[in-house]
Amino acid sequence: MITVGLLGCGIVGTQLVQLITDRAPTIAASTGVELRLGGIAVRSVSKDRGLPIDKMLLTTDAEALVADPAIDIVVEVIGGIEPARSLILAAIGAGKPVVTANKELLANVGAELYAAADEAGVDLLFEAAAAGAIPIVRPLRESLLGEDVHRVMGIVNGTTNYILTRMTDDGVSYTDALSEAQRLGYAERDPTADVEGFDAGAKAAIMASIAFGANVVAGDVYHEGISAITQGDIEFAKQFDYTIKLLAIAEVFRDGHGGQAEIGVRVYPAMVPDEHPLASVRGSFNAVFVEGEAAGELMFYGRGAGGLPTASAVLGDLIDAADNLRRGTHQSVPHGPRAKIRSIDGLESAYYIGLTVTDSPGVLSTVAGVFGRHEVSIRAMQQQDSGAEARVAFITHTANERNVQATLTGLRKLDEVSDVHSVLRVIGP
Numbered sequence: 001m002i003t004v005g006l007l008g009c010g011i012v013g014t015q016l017v018q019l020i021t022d023r024a025p026t027i028a029a030s031t032g033v034e035l036r037l038g039g040i041a042v043r044s045v046s047k048d049r050g051l052p053i054d055k056m057l058l059t060t061d062a063e064a065l066v067a068d069p070a071i072d073i074v075v076e077v078i079g080g081i082e083p084a085r086s087l088i089l090a091a092i093g094a095g096k097p098v099v100t101a102n103k104e105l106l107a108n109v110g111a112e113l114y115a116a117a118d119e120a121g122v123d124l125l126f127e128a129a130a131a132g133a134i135p136i137v138r139p140l141r142e143s144l145l146g147e148d149v150h151r152v153m154g155i156v157n158g159t160t161n162y163i164l165t166r167m168t169d170d171g172v173s174y175t176d177a178l179s180e181a182q183r184l185g186y187a188e189r190d191p192t193a194d195v196e197g198f199d200a201g202a203k204a205a206i207m208a209s210i211a212f213g214a215n216v217v218a219g220d221v222y223h224e225g226i227s228a229i230t231q232g233d234i235e236f237a238k239q240f241d242y243t244i245k246l247l248a249i250a251e252v253f254r255d256g257h258g259g260q261a262e263i264g265v266r267v268y269p270a271m272v273p274d275e276h277p278l279a280s281v282r283g284s285f286n287a288v289f290v291e292g293e294a295a296g297e298l299m300f301y302g303r304g305a306g307g308l309p310t311a312s313a314v315l316g317d318l319i320d321a322a323d324n325l326r327r328g329t330h331q332s333v334p335h336g337p338r339a340k341i342r343s344i345d346g347l348e349s350a351y352y353i354g355l356t357v358t359d360s361p362g363v364l365s366t367v368a369g370v371f372g373r374h375e376v377s378i379r380a381m382q383q384q385d386s387g388a389e390a391r392v393a394f395i396t397h398t399a400n401e402r403n404v405q406a407t408l409t410g411l412r413k414l415d416e417v418s419d420v421h422s423v424l425r426v427i428g429p
Contacts, residue, residue: 001034001036002033002034002035002036002072002073002322002325002326003036003037003038003070003071003072003073004020004035004036004037004038004071004072004073004074004075004318005038005039005040005041005065005066005068005071005073005074005075005091006037006039006040006041006075006077007041007062007065007066007074007075007076007077007078007084007087008041008042008076008077008078008079009040009041009042009049009051009058009077010077010078010079010307011185011307012077012101012128012307012310012311012314013040013077013311014049014050014051014307015307015308015310015311016075016077016311016314016315017037017040017049017051017053018051018311019308019311019312019315020035020037020315020318021051021052021053023315024036027319031319031322031323032326033319033322033323033326035318035319035322037053037057038057038065038068038070038071038072039057039058039059039065039068039071040053040057040058040059040065041059041060041061041062041065041078042058042059042060043060044060045058045059045060062078062083062087063087063090066087066090066091066094066096067090067094071096072096072097072322072325073096073097073098073099073318073321073322073325074087074088074091074096074097074098074099075098075099075100075314075318076088076098076099076100076101076102077100077101077102077314078102079101079102079104079105080102080104080105081104081105081108081109084100084102084105085105085109085112085113088100088105088113088124089112089113089116092113092116092117092120092122092124093116093120095120095121095122096122097122097123097124097125097321097324097325097330098117098122098123098124098125098321099123099125099126099314099317099318099321100124100125100126100128100129101126101128101129101310101313101314102126102129103129103130103199103202103203103206104202104218106126106129106202106206107201107202107203107205107206107217107218108202108217108218108219110205110206110209110215110217110335111209111215111335114333114335115335117330117333118332118333121330122330123320123321123324123325123330123331124333125317125318125320125321125331126206126317127313127314127316127317128310128311128313128314128317129203129206130156130203130206130207131154131156131203131286131288131300131302131304132158132286132302132303132304132306132309132310132313133302133303133304133309133310133312133313134286134287134288134300134301134302134303134304134313135300135313135316136154136207136288136290136300137206137207137210139290139298139300140152140207140210140211140290141210141331141333141334142331144211144290144292144295145334147292147293147294147295148292148293148294149211149212149252149290149291149292149293150251150252150291150292150293151249151250151251151252151289151290151291152204152207152208152211152248152249152250152251152288152289152290152291153247153248153249153250153251153278153288153289153291153427154247154248154278154286154287154288154289154300155245155246155247155248155278155281155285155286155287155288155304156200156203156204156207156248156286156288156304157194157197157199157200157203157246157248157286157304158186158283158284158285158286158303158304158306159181159186159187159191159194159195159199159284160194160195160197160200160225160226160246161245161246161281161282161283161284161285161286161304162177162180162181162184162186162283162284163177163178163181163187163195163226164177164226164229164244164245164246164269165282165283166180167229167231167234168234168238168243168244169282171231173231174226174227174229174230178191178195185306185307186284186306195225195226195227196223196225196227197223197224197225197226197246197267197268198218198223200246200248200267201218201221201223201248201265201267202218202221203248204221204248204249204250204265204266204267205217205218205220205221205265207248207250207288208250208263208265208339209335209339210333210334211250211252211290212250212252212261212263212339213334213335213336214261214263214336214337214338214339214340215335215336215337215338215339216250216263216265216339216341220263220265220339220341221265221266221267222265222266222267222268222343222344223266223267223268224267224268224269225246225269226246226269228422229244229269230421230422232354232391232421232422233354233422233424236352236354236382236393236422237271237352237424239382240271240352240380240382240393240395241273241274241275242271242272242273242274242279242352242426243271243272243274243279244269244270244271244272244424245269245270245272245278245279245281246267246268246269246270247267247268247269247270247272247278247427248265248266248267249264249265249266249267250263250264250265251263251264252264253342260337260340261340262340262341262342262346263339263340263341263342264341264342264344264346264347265341266344266347268424268425269424269425270349270424270425270426270427271352271395271424271425271426271427272427273427273428276427277289277299278299278427281301284303284304284306285301285302285303285304286301286302286303286304287299287300287301287302288300288301344401345400345401345402345405346400346401346402347400347401348398348399348400348401349398349399349401349425349426349427350379350395350396350397350398350399350425350426350427350428351376351394351395351396351399351404351423351424351425351426352393352394352395352396352422352423352424352425352426353393353394353395353396353407353408353411353420353422353423354391354392354393354394354420354421354422354423355367355391355392355393355394355411355417355419355420355421356389356390356391356392356417356418356419356421357389357390357392357416357417357418358388358389358390358415358416358418359385359387359388359389359390360416363416364381364383364392366414366416367392367411367414367416367417370407370410370411370414371394371396371407373410374403374404374406374407374410375399375400375403376396376397376399376403376404376407377396377397377399378394378395378396378397379395379396379397380394380395381393381394381395389418391421393422395426396426404423408420408423
Protein backbone atom coordinates (compact mmCIF):
# COMPACT_ATOMS: atom_id res chain seq x y z
CA MET A 1 0.00 0.00 0.00
CA ILE A 2 1.26 3.44 -1.01
CA THR A 3 -0.22 6.44 0.80
CA VAL A 4 -0.52 9.64 -1.25
CA GLY A 5 -0.53 13.21 0.01
CA LEU A 6 -2.24 15.55 -2.46
CA LEU A 7 -1.40 19.26 -2.52
CA GLY A 8 -4.28 21.09 -4.18
CA CYS A 9 -7.76 20.00 -5.15
CA GLY A 10 -8.81 22.28 -7.98
CA ILE A 11 -9.81 21.07 -11.45
CA VAL A 12 -6.88 18.66 -11.87
CA GLY A 13 -6.78 17.57 -8.23
CA THR A 14 -10.49 16.80 -8.19
CA GLN A 15 -10.22 14.69 -11.33
CA LEU A 16 -7.18 12.89 -9.91
CA VAL A 17 -9.05 11.98 -6.71
CA GLN A 18 -11.87 10.59 -8.83
CA LEU A 19 -9.47 8.57 -10.99
CA ILE A 20 -7.72 7.10 -7.96
CA THR A 21 -11.06 6.22 -6.41
CA ASP A 22 -12.36 4.61 -9.59
CA ARG A 23 -9.23 2.82 -10.73
CA ALA A 24 -7.43 1.80 -7.55
CA PRO A 25 -8.63 -1.83 -7.76
CA THR A 26 -7.55 -2.15 -11.41
CA ILE A 27 -4.18 -0.55 -10.65
CA ALA A 28 -3.64 -2.90 -7.72
CA ALA A 29 -4.53 -5.94 -9.82
CA SER A 30 -2.19 -4.99 -12.67
CA THR A 31 0.77 -3.57 -10.71
CA GLY A 32 0.50 -4.92 -7.18
CA VAL A 33 0.47 -1.34 -5.90
CA GLU A 34 -2.52 -0.17 -3.86
CA LEU A 35 -2.91 3.61 -3.91
CA ARG A 36 -4.52 5.21 -0.87
CA LEU A 37 -5.24 8.90 -0.25
CA GLY A 38 -3.73 9.91 3.07
CA GLY A 39 -4.56 13.61 2.99
CA ILE A 40 -5.48 16.52 0.74
CA ALA A 41 -4.20 20.04 1.39
CA VAL A 42 -6.71 22.72 0.34
CA ARG A 43 -7.40 26.38 1.01
CA SER A 44 -10.86 25.72 2.44
CA VAL A 45 -12.07 22.48 4.02
CA SER A 46 -15.71 23.62 3.88
CA LYS A 47 -15.93 23.89 0.09
CA ASP A 48 -18.06 21.17 -1.51
CA ARG A 49 -15.96 19.43 -4.16
CA GLY A 50 -18.46 16.72 -4.98
CA LEU A 51 -15.96 13.97 -4.19
CA PRO A 52 -16.63 10.61 -2.54
CA ILE A 53 -13.98 11.10 0.12
CA ASP A 54 -13.83 11.33 3.89
CA LYS A 55 -13.86 15.03 4.84
CA MET A 56 -11.32 14.16 7.53
CA LEU A 57 -8.73 13.84 4.74
CA LEU A 58 -8.93 17.59 4.06
CA THR A 59 -6.48 19.95 5.72
CA THR A 60 -5.25 23.50 5.29
CA ASP A 61 -1.82 22.62 6.67
CA ALA A 62 0.17 21.59 3.60
CA GLU A 63 3.49 21.60 5.48
CA ALA A 64 2.20 19.13 8.06
CA LEU A 65 0.81 16.87 5.33
CA VAL A 66 4.17 16.77 3.55
CA ALA A 67 5.97 16.03 6.83
CA ASP A 68 3.53 13.32 7.91
CA PRO A 69 5.53 10.06 8.12
CA ALA A 70 2.44 8.16 6.94
CA ILE A 71 2.63 9.88 3.54
CA ASP A 72 4.76 7.95 1.05
CA ILE A 73 4.39 10.08 -2.12
CA VAL A 74 3.48 13.75 -2.56
CA VAL A 75 1.47 14.98 -5.56
CA GLU A 76 1.55 18.74 -6.17
CA VAL A 77 -1.14 20.37 -8.32
CA ILE A 78 -1.48 23.77 -6.63
CA GLY A 79 0.54 25.63 -9.29
CA GLY A 80 2.70 28.73 -8.99
CA ILE A 81 6.23 29.05 -7.62
CA GLU A 82 5.61 29.33 -3.89
CA PRO A 83 4.67 27.56 -1.72
CA ALA A 84 4.94 24.74 -4.28
CA ARG A 85 8.74 24.97 -4.47
CA SER A 86 9.23 24.85 -0.71
CA LEU A 87 6.74 22.02 -0.27
CA ILE A 88 8.35 19.92 -3.00
CA LEU A 89 11.83 20.49 -1.59
CA ALA A 90 10.56 19.52 1.86
CA ALA A 91 9.07 16.30 0.48
CA ILE A 92 12.27 15.46 -1.38
CA GLY A 93 14.32 16.25 1.71
CA ALA A 94 12.18 13.78 3.62
CA GLY A 95 12.95 11.11 1.03
CA LYS A 96 9.51 11.18 -0.57
CA PRO A 97 8.96 10.94 -4.34
CA VAL A 98 7.07 13.84 -5.88
CA VAL A 99 4.70 14.03 -8.85
CA THR A 100 3.86 17.50 -10.15
CA ALA A 101 1.93 19.12 -12.99
CA ASN A 102 3.44 22.54 -12.26
CA LYS A 103 4.92 23.84 -15.53
CA GLU A 104 5.50 27.35 -14.19
CA LEU A 105 7.59 25.99 -11.33
CA LEU A 106 9.67 23.61 -13.46
CA ALA A 107 10.24 26.21 -16.17
CA ASN A 108 11.74 28.59 -13.62
CA VAL A 109 13.47 26.52 -10.92
CA GLY A 110 13.40 23.02 -12.39
CA ALA A 111 17.17 22.59 -12.26
CA GLU A 112 17.16 23.10 -8.48
CA LEU A 113 14.42 20.52 -8.02
CA TYR A 114 15.98 17.96 -10.39
CA ALA A 115 19.31 18.20 -8.56
CA ALA A 116 17.63 17.86 -5.15
CA ALA A 117 15.71 14.77 -6.27
CA ASP A 118 18.84 13.14 -7.69
CA GLU A 119 20.80 13.85 -4.53
CA ALA A 120 18.02 12.38 -2.39
CA GLY A 121 17.59 9.41 -4.70
CA VAL A 122 13.84 9.91 -5.19
CA ASP A 123 11.57 10.43 -8.17
CA LEU A 124 10.48 13.82 -9.44
CA LEU A 125 8.01 13.07 -12.22
CA PHE A 126 6.16 15.70 -14.27
CA GLU A 127 4.64 14.29 -17.44
CA ALA A 128 1.54 16.44 -17.04
CA ALA A 129 3.61 19.66 -17.04
CA ALA A 130 4.51 19.53 -20.73
CA ALA A 131 1.61 18.57 -23.00
CA GLY A 132 -1.45 17.43 -21.07
CA ALA A 133 -2.18 13.77 -21.61
CA ILE A 134 0.50 13.37 -24.28
CA PRO A 135 3.46 11.28 -23.06
CA ILE A 136 6.34 13.44 -24.26
CA VAL A 137 8.52 13.88 -21.15
CA ARG A 138 9.09 10.15 -20.68
CA PRO A 139 10.04 9.52 -24.36
CA LEU A 140 12.49 12.43 -24.32
CA ARG A 141 13.93 11.38 -20.96
CA GLU A 142 14.10 7.63 -21.62
CA SER A 143 13.25 6.32 -25.09
CA LEU A 144 15.19 9.07 -26.93
CA LEU A 145 17.97 9.49 -24.38
CA GLY A 146 20.57 8.21 -26.85
CA GLU A 147 19.05 10.08 -29.79
CA ASP A 148 20.61 13.23 -31.24
CA VAL A 149 17.44 15.31 -31.04
CA HIS A 150 17.88 18.57 -32.91
CA ARG A 151 14.37 20.04 -32.87
CA VAL A 152 11.16 19.75 -30.84
CA MET A 153 8.21 21.58 -32.32
CA GLY A 154 4.59 21.39 -31.39
CA ILE A 155 1.16 22.63 -30.45
CA VAL A 156 1.24 22.48 -26.67
CA ASN A 157 -1.64 24.72 -25.65
CA GLY A 158 -5.12 23.33 -26.18
CA THR A 159 -6.84 26.67 -25.53
CA THR A 160 -5.15 28.53 -28.37
CA ASN A 161 -5.49 25.57 -30.72
CA TYR A 162 -9.24 25.48 -30.03
CA ILE A 163 -9.53 29.21 -30.75
CA LEU A 164 -7.53 29.02 -33.99
CA THR A 165 -9.47 25.93 -35.11
CA ARG A 166 -12.81 27.72 -34.66
CA MET A 167 -11.47 30.76 -36.51
CA THR A 168 -10.14 28.59 -39.36
CA ASP A 169 -12.90 26.01 -39.77
CA ASP A 170 -15.97 28.07 -38.92
CA GLY A 171 -15.04 31.71 -39.51
CA VAL A 172 -15.60 32.60 -35.85
CA SER A 173 -13.96 35.81 -34.63
CA TYR A 174 -11.11 35.69 -32.14
CA THR A 175 -13.27 37.28 -29.43
CA ASP A 176 -16.15 34.83 -29.90
CA ALA A 177 -13.82 31.81 -30.08
CA LEU A 178 -12.13 32.87 -26.84
CA SER A 179 -15.51 33.25 -25.12
CA GLU A 180 -16.44 29.74 -26.25
CA ALA A 181 -13.17 28.35 -24.92
CA GLN A 182 -13.86 29.97 -21.56
CA ARG A 183 -17.40 28.54 -21.41
CA LEU A 184 -16.07 25.06 -22.20
CA GLY A 185 -13.43 25.28 -19.46
CA TYR A 186 -10.46 25.34 -21.87
CA ALA A 187 -9.55 28.95 -21.05
CA GLU A 188 -9.23 30.69 -17.70
CA ARG A 189 -11.18 33.82 -16.80
CA ASP A 190 -7.91 35.67 -17.38
CA PRO A 191 -6.62 33.94 -20.56
CA THR A 192 -3.38 35.93 -20.85
CA ALA A 193 -1.04 33.03 -20.06
CA ASP A 194 -2.62 30.98 -22.83
CA VAL A 195 -3.31 33.47 -25.60
CA GLU A 196 -0.04 35.40 -25.22
CA GLY A 197 2.08 32.23 -25.30
CA PHE A 198 3.39 32.13 -21.73
CA ASP A 199 1.87 28.73 -20.95
CA ALA A 200 3.34 27.24 -24.13
CA GLY A 201 6.65 28.96 -23.38
CA ALA A 202 6.94 27.26 -19.99
CA LYS A 203 6.30 23.90 -21.62
CA ALA A 204 8.84 24.67 -24.34
CA ALA A 205 11.48 25.44 -21.70
CA ILE A 206 10.82 22.11 -19.95
CA MET A 207 11.00 20.10 -23.18
CA ALA A 208 14.14 21.91 -24.33
CA SER A 209 15.88 21.23 -21.02
CA ILE A 210 15.19 17.50 -21.29
CA ALA A 211 15.76 17.13 -25.03
CA PHE A 212 19.09 18.97 -25.08
CA GLY A 213 20.42 18.29 -21.57
CA ALA A 214 20.77 21.95 -20.63
CA ASN A 215 19.02 24.26 -18.19
CA VAL A 216 16.51 26.34 -20.15
CA VAL A 217 14.19 28.60 -18.15
CA ALA A 218 10.97 30.40 -19.04
CA GLY A 219 12.77 33.73 -19.39
CA ASP A 220 14.84 32.28 -22.25
CA VAL A 221 11.75 31.79 -24.41
CA TYR A 222 10.71 34.39 -26.99
CA HIS A 223 6.91 34.90 -26.95
CA GLU A 224 4.26 36.09 -29.33
CA GLY A 225 0.58 35.31 -28.84
CA ILE A 226 -2.49 34.90 -31.04
CA SER A 227 -4.58 37.89 -29.92
CA ALA A 228 -3.63 39.88 -33.04
CA ILE A 229 -4.59 37.11 -35.51
CA THR A 230 -7.49 38.20 -37.73
CA GLN A 231 -9.83 36.50 -40.16
CA GLY A 232 -7.86 38.25 -42.89
CA ASP A 233 -4.72 36.39 -41.80
CA ILE A 234 -6.65 33.12 -41.72
CA GLU A 235 -7.99 33.65 -45.25
CA PHE A 236 -4.64 34.66 -46.71
CA ALA A 237 -3.09 31.56 -45.14
CA LYS A 238 -5.74 29.37 -46.75
CA GLN A 239 -5.05 30.90 -50.16
CA PHE A 240 -1.39 29.94 -49.80
CA ASP A 241 -2.36 26.42 -48.53
CA TYR A 242 -1.28 27.12 -44.96
CA THR A 243 -2.94 26.84 -41.55
CA ILE A 244 -2.10 29.17 -38.66
CA LYS A 245 -1.04 27.44 -35.42
CA LEU A 246 0.57 28.64 -32.21
CA LEU A 247 3.84 26.71 -32.14
CA ALA A 248 6.42 26.09 -29.44
CA ILE A 249 9.80 25.42 -31.04
CA ALA A 250 13.07 24.41 -29.42
CA GLU A 251 16.14 23.57 -31.44
CA VAL A 252 19.83 23.14 -30.86
CA PHE A 253 22.66 24.66 -32.91
CA ARG A 254 26.05 22.94 -32.64
CA ASP A 255 29.20 24.55 -34.02
CA GLY A 256 30.85 21.24 -34.92
CA HIS A 257 34.01 22.10 -32.99
CA GLY A 258 33.07 20.85 -29.54
CA GLY A 259 32.01 24.22 -28.16
CA GLN A 260 28.87 24.77 -26.12
CA ALA A 261 25.80 24.43 -28.29
CA GLU A 262 23.29 27.25 -28.59
CA ILE A 263 19.60 26.61 -28.01
CA GLY A 264 16.83 28.63 -29.60
CA VAL A 265 13.42 28.51 -27.92
CA ARG A 266 10.39 30.48 -29.04
CA VAL A 267 6.60 30.52 -29.13
CA TYR A 268 4.69 32.29 -31.87
CA PRO A 269 1.81 31.87 -34.30
CA ALA A 270 3.08 30.46 -37.56
CA MET A 271 1.76 29.40 -40.93
CA VAL A 272 2.09 25.63 -41.23
CA PRO A 273 1.81 23.93 -44.65
CA ASP A 274 -1.48 22.06 -44.97
CA GLU A 275 0.40 18.83 -45.72
CA HIS A 276 2.36 19.01 -42.45
CA PRO A 277 0.95 16.73 -39.70
CA LEU A 278 0.65 19.66 -37.27
CA ALA A 279 -1.75 21.47 -39.62
CA SER A 280 -4.41 18.79 -39.08
CA VAL A 281 -4.38 19.02 -35.26
CA ARG A 282 -7.79 20.40 -34.37
CA GLY A 283 -9.73 21.62 -31.36
CA SER A 284 -8.15 21.31 -27.94
CA PHE A 285 -5.75 18.60 -29.06
CA ASN A 286 -1.98 18.96 -28.80
CA ALA A 287 0.79 17.42 -30.85
CA VAL A 288 4.57 17.44 -30.47
CA PHE A 289 6.87 16.82 -33.42
CA VAL A 290 10.36 15.54 -32.54
CA GLU A 291 13.17 15.47 -35.10
CA GLY A 292 16.23 13.32 -34.40
CA GLU A 293 19.32 12.27 -36.31
CA ALA A 294 18.68 8.51 -36.23
CA ALA A 295 14.98 8.27 -35.38
CA GLY A 296 13.92 10.81 -37.97
CA GLU A 297 10.55 12.48 -37.42
CA LEU A 298 8.22 11.40 -34.60
CA MET A 299 4.87 12.89 -33.62
CA PHE A 300 3.03 12.55 -30.30
CA TYR A 301 -0.66 13.48 -30.35
CA GLY A 302 -3.46 13.72 -27.79
CA ARG A 303 -5.65 15.85 -25.54
CA GLY A 304 -3.96 18.99 -24.33
CA ALA A 305 -6.59 20.89 -22.37
CA GLY A 306 -8.91 19.97 -19.52
CA GLY A 307 -8.62 18.58 -16.02
CA LEU A 308 -9.20 14.93 -16.89
CA PRO A 309 -6.41 14.53 -19.51
CA THR A 310 -3.96 16.28 -17.17
CA ALA A 311 -5.06 14.13 -14.23
CA SER A 312 -4.56 11.02 -16.36
CA ALA A 313 -0.91 12.00 -16.94
CA VAL A 314 -0.47 12.70 -13.21
CA LEU A 315 -1.91 9.29 -12.36
CA GLY A 316 0.50 7.59 -14.76
CA ASP A 317 3.43 9.28 -13.01
CA LEU A 318 1.99 8.41 -9.62
CA ILE A 319 1.82 4.72 -10.52
CA ASP A 320 5.43 4.85 -11.78
CA ALA A 321 6.61 6.59 -8.63
CA ALA A 322 4.80 4.08 -6.44
CA ASP A 323 6.27 1.15 -8.31
CA ASN A 324 9.78 2.65 -8.15
CA LEU A 325 9.37 3.30 -4.42
CA ARG A 326 8.39 -0.31 -3.89
CA ARG A 327 11.45 -1.47 -5.85
CA GLY A 328 13.81 0.94 -4.12
CA THR A 329 14.78 2.78 -7.31
CA HIS A 330 14.12 6.12 -9.00
CA GLN A 331 14.37 7.84 -12.37
CA SER A 332 16.93 10.56 -12.87
CA VAL A 333 16.09 13.72 -14.79
CA PRO A 334 18.80 14.56 -17.35
CA HIS A 335 19.95 18.07 -16.57
CA GLY A 336 23.03 20.03 -17.45
CA PRO A 337 24.61 23.48 -17.21
CA ARG A 338 22.86 26.75 -17.91
CA ALA A 339 21.94 26.82 -21.58
CA LYS A 340 23.58 29.20 -24.03
CA ILE A 341 20.57 30.80 -25.68
CA ARG A 342 20.49 31.99 -29.28
CA SER A 343 18.34 35.13 -29.38
CA ILE A 344 15.46 35.52 -31.77
CA ASP A 345 17.57 37.96 -33.83
CA GLY A 346 19.96 35.13 -34.69
CA LEU A 347 17.27 32.74 -35.91
CA GLU A 348 16.00 32.20 -39.44
CA SER A 349 12.58 31.52 -40.89
CA ALA A 350 10.41 32.21 -43.88
CA TYR A 351 7.85 34.97 -43.25
CA TYR A 352 4.37 36.04 -44.21
CA ILE A 353 4.07 39.84 -44.29
CA GLY A 354 0.76 41.59 -44.90
CA LEU A 355 0.66 45.23 -45.98
CA THR A 356 -1.91 47.84 -46.88
CA VAL A 357 -0.50 50.02 -49.68
CA THR A 358 -1.55 52.76 -52.07
CA ASP A 359 -3.02 51.17 -55.18
CA SER A 360 -1.03 53.02 -57.82
CA PRO A 361 1.67 52.25 -60.42
CA GLY A 362 5.18 51.59 -59.13
CA VAL A 363 4.19 50.86 -55.53
CA LEU A 364 4.99 47.15 -55.67
CA SER A 365 8.37 47.93 -57.21
CA THR A 366 9.14 50.34 -54.37
CA VAL A 367 8.05 47.82 -51.77
CA ALA A 368 10.07 45.02 -53.38
CA GLY A 369 13.11 47.30 -53.34
CA VAL A 370 12.95 47.49 -49.52
CA PHE A 371 12.95 43.69 -49.30
CA GLY A 372 15.92 43.51 -51.66
CA ARG A 373 17.99 46.11 -49.84
CA HIS A 374 17.80 44.05 -46.67
CA GLU A 375 18.53 40.71 -48.36
CA VAL A 376 15.04 39.30 -47.90
CA SER A 377 13.93 37.37 -50.97
CA ILE A 378 10.24 37.23 -51.94
CA ARG A 379 8.87 33.77 -52.77
CA ALA A 380 5.20 34.55 -53.41
CA MET A 381 2.87 37.54 -53.50
CA GLN A 382 -0.88 38.04 -53.59
CA GLN A 383 -2.91 41.23 -53.87
CA GLN A 384 -6.48 42.19 -53.00
CA ASP A 385 -7.73 45.52 -54.35
CA SER A 386 -10.05 47.67 -52.29
CA GLY A 387 -10.37 51.06 -54.01
CA ALA A 388 -7.61 53.56 -53.35
CA GLU A 389 -5.69 51.03 -51.30
CA ALA A 390 -4.79 47.38 -51.71
CA ARG A 391 -3.96 44.60 -49.28
CA VAL A 392 -0.81 42.81 -50.33
CA ALA A 393 0.59 39.62 -48.81
CA PHE A 394 4.15 38.38 -49.28
CA ILE A 395 5.76 35.09 -48.35
CA THR A 396 9.54 35.23 -48.23
CA HIS A 397 12.25 32.67 -48.62
CA THR A 398 14.14 31.79 -45.43
CA ALA A 399 15.67 34.95 -44.01
CA ASN A 400 17.45 36.14 -40.89
CA GLU A 401 15.18 37.66 -38.24
CA ARG A 402 17.39 40.73 -37.98
CA ASN A 403 17.10 41.39 -41.72
CA VAL A 404 13.34 40.91 -41.66
CA GLN A 405 12.96 43.39 -38.80
CA ALA A 406 15.05 45.91 -40.75
CA THR A 407 12.78 45.32 -43.75
CA LEU A 408 9.68 45.96 -41.64
CA THR A 409 11.20 49.19 -40.34
CA GLY A 410 11.89 50.28 -43.92
CA LEU A 411 8.39 49.38 -45.08
CA ARG A 412 6.78 51.39 -42.27
CA LYS A 413 8.71 54.47 -43.39
CA LEU A 414 7.32 54.36 -46.92
CA ASP A 415 4.59 56.87 -47.75
CA GLU A 416 3.03 54.22 -49.97
CA VAL A 417 2.56 51.81 -47.03
CA SER A 418 -0.27 52.79 -44.70
CA ASP A 419 -0.10 49.70 -42.50
CA VAL A 420 2.00 46.60 -41.83
CA HIS A 421 -0.91 44.65 -40.46
CA SER A 422 0.47 41.12 -40.20
CA VAL A 423 3.81 39.42 -39.66
CA LEU A 424 3.92 35.64 -39.19
CA ARG A 425 6.67 33.08 -39.45
CA VAL A 426 6.21 30.33 -42.02
CA ILE A 427 7.22 26.74 -41.37
CA GLY A 428 8.88 24.92 -44.29
CA PRO A 429 8.96 23.62 -46.93
